Amino acid sequence: MRIDRIADTDIRFQRNGAGDRALVFVHGFLDDQYVWDAVIAELGSEGVETVHLDLAGMGERTDASGPFTLDRFASEVGAVVDVLGTPAVLIGQSMAAPVVELVAAARPERTLGLVLVSPVPLAGTRLPDEAVEPFRRLGGDPQAQRALRQQLSTGLGEADLDRLAVIGGRVRPEVVRALVDCWNAGHPDGERPSRYLGPVLAIRGADDGFVTEDMVADRVLKRFGTGEKVTVDRAGHWVHIERPAAVAALLDALLAKAHPVGDRTRSVRPQQWISAFAEKSAASFAKAFAEDVVLEGSALTRPIEGRGQVEQVMEAASDIYDSLVFTREGSSGPHTFLEWEATAFGGTQIRGVTILTKNERGRIVRAAIHHRPLGAVLRFSAELRERLRGRIDPANFLADDR
Structure with missing residues (x-):
């Protein structure tokens, strides 16, 4: 002592x-x-x-x-x-x-x-x-x-x-x-x-x-x-x-x-990406991104390119979640893999994996976000389309036609 x-x-x-x-x-x-x-x-x-x-x-x-x-x-x-x-x-x-x-x-x-x-x-x-x-x-x-x-x-x-x-x-x-x-x-x-x-x-x-x-x-x-x-x-x-x-x-x-003993993954470390989700602001995401960042995901029909547009999408996406917890992390070279669990739309359970690729300065140059299950992906994408109408081309998002 x-x-x-x-x-x-x-x-x-x-x-x-x-x-x-x-x-x-x-x-x-x-x-x-x-x-x-x-x-x-x-x-x-x-x-x-x-x-x-x-x-x-x-x-x-x-x-x-x-x-x-x-x-x-x-x-x-x-x-x-x-x-x-x-x-x-x-x-x-x-x-x-x-x-x-x-x-x-x-x-x-x-x-x-x-x-x-x-x-x-x-x-x-x-x-x-x-x-x-x-x-x-x-x-x-x-x-x-x-x-x-x-x-x-x-x-x-x-x-x-x-x-x-x-x-x-x-x-x-x-x-x-x-x-x-x-x-x-x-x-x-x-x-x-x-x-x-x-x-x-x-x-x-x-x-x-x-x-x-x-x-x-x-x-x-x-x-x-x-x-x-x-x-x-x-x-x-x-x-x-x-x-x-x-x-x-x-x-x-x-x-x-x-902090599981002997597991090759580990507890989620500090990083700007996680802090940005806590703050839910475009400015916070902007601090993590390189100017030429590219965003891909299961909720997108095609990649979103450029820091200005990507930060808008991420701000809107973070605000849709009722809760989001990053549960596991792994890494390989410039790539970081984050598992997460979330709820949205008043209780819909969503799970996913995010893959971040960083440049030599530690800024994110590519983010790939994969949601599941499919029904939640469709609804999430449709919600993004509506929230970003007039700012991001609606053709970038899926339609929930169920």
Whole structure:
């Protein structure tokens, strides 16, 4: 175990183990970094470094000054991720779920996956004042905090409740109020689809009376499109403390899937193409393309040539997808092969392979995009034709005449 520090800040983080991947754990409301110790102890994956830290105002940083906002917390966690030097799975509990999503959206190239434990929506819980005021009054009242935790997590033992009450009781009352307003109001990015397109796992305790099943499905995972949800029995809001072995097993499974041992393919690496899909803008695609880029695909009757036209097609195409996740990557010389899974048109499943060819400067000179199944290809092409009418010759696209 070693302690590292972000230069010129009060941010310190604990590192355990070593490897070519990392798990970064971020605690929730009124907690500290050590709430993850039991999960870390249960992990079975090899070649993985574990990292955790205290957010400003909590844990060993109760003297920190404000502001206490999601953007501030994401900046702190992002600074830690930046110095690790390895791709990471980001794990956040409760109010930290929005934090790790913001970090992942800003650093897709460094993020192997997101694990959202008892996740508060990025858009906030939006509780009315009469419902949220009891949370604001928790500052300086360890017994009230203990009672709340016991109500929301019946699986917490007496020792756990005592320890958590001590940790939370140290948080200054004005900070408690600011934190409540932070997770209740949420972040503007929560009003639109997530900018992070990689793997997402939401873990919820079956007895959680605060983060409900509907909240996870409708207000959290729906923004990601294809995220996975797992419900853990005999656990509530602090499922990582109540059932640490179950949470650790889920993390081990995610790591095995994201970085298969002995596989000739690998997790998807950082590159402008993937970032452009997250941003869904022509300007972002333009940064990846050479001036003479050529686009081919199963949804096209003939190639599209030139950066100006190709970036328009790609912007329109990326906006059609409800969700898109790049799942596997391989390479050979100047060629990169990307497998992906997507949904469009309110739930139609689409799979495909993209082949990118780059020049010596790293710019894409040829992109070949192959969709399946055929019905989805026809509909996708017809939709592109309509969206690009007046800008791209309609003869470049197929007609859905089914």
